[in-house]
Amino acid sequence: xxxxxxxxxxxxxxxxxxxxxxxxxxxxxxxxxxxxxxxxxxxxxxxxxxxxxxxxxxxxxxxxxxxxxxxxxxxxxxxxxxxxxxxxxxxxxxxxxxxxxxxxxxxxxxxxxxxxxxxxxxxxxxxxxxxxxxxxxxxxxxxxxxxxxxxxxxxxxxxxxxxxxxxxxxxxxxxxxxxxxxxxxxxxxxxxxxxxxxxxxxxxxxxxxxxxxxxxxxxxxxxxxxxxxxxxxxxxxxxxxxxxxxxxxxxxxx
Ligand SMILES: NC(=O)c1ccc[n+]([C@@H]2O[C@H](COP(=O)([O-])OP(=O)(O)OC[C@H]3O[C@@H](n4cnc5c(N)ncnc54)[C@H](OP(=O)(O)O)[C@@H]3O)[C@@H](O)[C@H]2O)c1
Numbered sequence: 001x002x003x004x005x006x007x008x009x010x011x012x013x014x015x016x017x018x019x020x021x022x023x024x025x026x027x028x029x030x031x032x033x034x035x036x037x038x039x040x041x042x043x044x045x046x047x048x049x050x051x052x053x054x055x056x057x058x059x060x061x062x063x064x065x066x067x068x069x070x071x072x073x074x075x076x077x078x079x080x081x082x083x084x085x086x087x088x089x090x091x092x093x094x095x096x097x098x099x100x101x102x103x104x105x106x107x108x109x110x111x112x113x114x115x116x117x118x119x120x121x122x123x124x125x126x127x128x129x130x131x132x133x134x135x136x137x138x139x140x141x142x143x144x145x146x147x148x149x150x151x152x153x154x155x156x157x158x159x160x161x162x163x164x165x166x167x168x169x170x171x172x173x174x175x176x177x178x179x180x181x182x183x184x185x186x187x188x189x190x191x192x193x194x195x196x197x198x199x200x201x202x203x204x205x206x207x208x209x210x211x212x213x214x215x216x217x218x219x220x221x222x223x224x225x226x227x228x229x230x231x232x233x234x235x236x237x238x239x240x241x242x243x244x245x246x247x248x249x250x251x252x253x254x
Pocket of ligand 1: 006007008009010011012013031032033034042043044045046062063064065066073092093094095108126127128129130131133
């Protein structure tokens with residue numbers, strides 16, 4: 001199979017490329033706006049280089065993302081895919097894009113719908129928050145002795161686990177929207193913040209807070225969680241331990 005990974009230089013896309021290349025059965029192309037080894041250059045915003053990047057591929061794993069132009073870049077990809085004879089398009093979305101009223105989530109949901117209506121063979125996988133995002137949320141302001149955190153939970157997932165699922169989906173038949181993919185544990189923001197503080201050697205007092213507003217309500221109601229899909233195997237604690245040991249964390253990006 002010939003597989004194009006958009007966003008293959010990013011967090012998740014990098015893990016997908018590593019996973020697919022380890023199997024050595026398939027030809028894996030990486031799309032990037034920048035020149036680099038084993039990279040096909042192209043820009044989904046301008047469309048430059050996209051037709052040739054998509055030409056001849058059987059599957060596109062679409063991990064590229066653009067906060068402000070998420071749907072537009074998907075439309076560019078769809079157009080190129082039509083010209084290229086209709087490869088299988090696999091899109092990565094986020095659990096709760098239709099429940100949490102964030103602008104980025106709305107555009108991800110709209111993109112899911114555009115892909116589903118494209119007439120092309122598609123698969124859509126929604127994942128919960130990646131470990132790195134959750135760590136970044138709670139590593140901020142690390143000099144402060146007190147850290148306010150929202151009074152709700154996360155289900156962090158490791159990009160290597162999501163990449164494994166995506167690689168399986170890429171080698172299978174188009175399946176439309178598939179079951180959500182969540183991390184192995186649901187932990188309160190306070191527990192996660194505590195773990196980040198301990199891993200950084202800066203213990204802090206964690207103060208859970210409720211915040212008014214519909215976004216907070218949606219998170220507090222678990223709109224971003226997939227309790228029935230604790231599919232990932234790599235826990236947040238293991239991720240943090242690996243971060244502290246650079247010898248182990250070979251998948252870490254730039
Ligand atoms: N972070 C999370 O917690 C989370 C959770 C669930 C789902 N997701 C979804 O997972 C996907 C991957 O997220 P990520 O955090 O791995 O992303 P990331 O690390 O920020 O990587 C973004 C990628 O998009 C590419 N890109 C951006 N604009 C582009 C353009 N105009 N043309 C071509 N490529 C472009 C970049 O490639 P170059 O810079 O090399 O061009 C880069 O490789 C996203 O769809 C995201 O919504 C994320």
